[in-house]
Amino acid sequence: MSQVKHKPFDGLDARYRGNLSTSAWSLCVGAGVSFGLVPTWQELTRCVVNEAFGTTYDNAGFDGLVKSTRWSLDALLQGAANKLALLGKPDAVFGELLEAGLYSDLLRQAKSAGLEKCLSDALNNPRWLKKDEILHLTDFFEKTHGGSTLVNLSRSLAEAKEARKGPQAIINFNADTLLFALLDLFLIRAHATKIGKWEHPTFSFVKTLRGIDGLPSGATPIFHCHGAVAPSPSGRLKKAKRRDSREHLVFTEADYLSIAGNVATWAQSLFLFHAQSSRLLIVGHSLSDPNIRKWLAWSLSSSLEEMTAVSDAKYFTARHVWVARRPKEAAQREIQEVSLLHLGVRVCWVEDWGQIGDVFNNLLAL
Numbered sequence: 001m002s003q004v005k006h007k008p009f010d011g012l013d014a015r016y017r018g019n020l021s022t023s024a025w026s027l028c029v030g031a032g033v034s035f036g037l038v039p040t041w042q043e044l045t046r047c048v049v050n051e052a053f054g055t056t057y058d059n060a061g062f063d064g065l066v067k068s069t070r071w072s073l074d075a076l077l078q079g080a081a082n083k084l085a086l087l088g089k090p091d092a093v094f095g096e097l098l099e100a101g102l103y104s105d106l107l108r109q110a111k112s113a114g115l116e117k118c119l120s121d122a123l124n125n126p127r128w129l130k131k132d133e134i135l136h137l138t139d140f141f142e143k144t145h146g147g148s149t150l151v152n153l154s155r156s157l158a159e160a161k162e163a164r165k166g167p168q169a170i171i172n173f174n175a176d177t178l179l180f181a182l183l184d185l186f187l188i189r190a191h192a193t194k195i196g197k198w199e200h201p202t203f204s205f206v207k208t209l210r211g212i213d214g215l216p217s218g219a220t221p222i223f224h225c226h227g228a229v230a231p232s233p234s235g236r237l238k239k240a241k242r243r244d245s246r247e248h249l250v251f252t253e254a255d256y257l258s259i260a261g262n263v264a265t266w267a268q269s270l271f272l273f274h275a276q277s278s279r280l281l282i283v284g285h286s287l288s289d290p291n292i293r294k295w296l297a298w299s300l301s302s303s304l305e306e307m308t309a310v311s312d313a314k315y316f317t318a319r320h321v322w323v324a325r326r327p328k329e330a331a332q333r334e335i336q337e338v339s340l341l342h343l344g345v346r347v348c349w350v351e352d353w354g355q356i357g358d359v360f361n362n363l364l365a366l
Helices: 043-052 057-070 073-086 092-112 116-122 133-146 147-160 178-195 253-260 266-277 290-310 332-338 351-366
Strands: 003-005 027-028 170-172 205-208 220-224 279-283 315-317 320-325 343-349
Touching: 043 057, 043 073, 057 073, 073 092, 073 253, 073 332, 092 116, 092 133, 116 133, 133 147, 133 178, 147 178, 147 351, 170 266, 178 205, 178 220, 178 266, 178 279, 253 290, 279 351, 332 343, 343 351
Parallel strands: 003 315, 027 170, 027 279, 170 220, 205 220, 279 320, 320 343
Antiparallel strands: none
């Protein structure tokens, strides 16, 4: 059978300008894209464990717990869920702890700017906000998080959509709803500037929480295939209800084991479809998730069989691209590059995450 070439590249290399724009592509995002706005997975796990067990681990202490047990974070989250069950707490309490852990710091920042209620509503549905609220909230994100991966990614996605070079879909493995909220907020503001009056544009992106959700024509779906948690609405609008899918969260060990043992989950089906029908640009993932690695390997195996049937070439370039920060050590770089070949993934190196907007501009020739 044919083999996959070892062809990493630099995300700012002009020779790769327009590399993604020549074919259909889908964006696959992980927790790294929200870095700086919400806690890391380890920090979130620490907060949930402390709340469930009544412990007071600080960062160093919790890091010691993780290293001494050698347990994965989903196993520790499972322990927190087990503890809540033993205490007789309803299942909803675990989701409430995740919600508080995810958004408390960001909502506290927004509160200092008088925007806490606006932010909690926007994370459910940005179109509940009034004109001045959208203007103030977008200014808040530009001022406090303008250099973040998420804000830069949102700008690039909006530009790509406008240029008709956007992704077929966004496969979002994060529980937070920040990406959709920021995209819609900035697109609403840009549309008003463009036409000279305040008027909501048609949806360019739509938050898709379940397999049964319909998709507006022309909009790019943002699939929350591991579930999503939104904060409680502010209560300013009587009919405003929380818009998330916390009942489908994949956070605990039991959740991951359930996916591993089920051959027809929504997450697996949509991931495999987009991996087969488009090129994946993977951002914000460590690529340590065993389920994602398994799905990528399945997709590559199927693609290699098909390519071998129509071509006698001995080598093929990996279809999918993983954006990662370049390690300082050459040995580590080579290990990471070569260790992804069996998954059909090549590496796009960046020096730091502040370059992500320029990388998108290069790969899509924007």
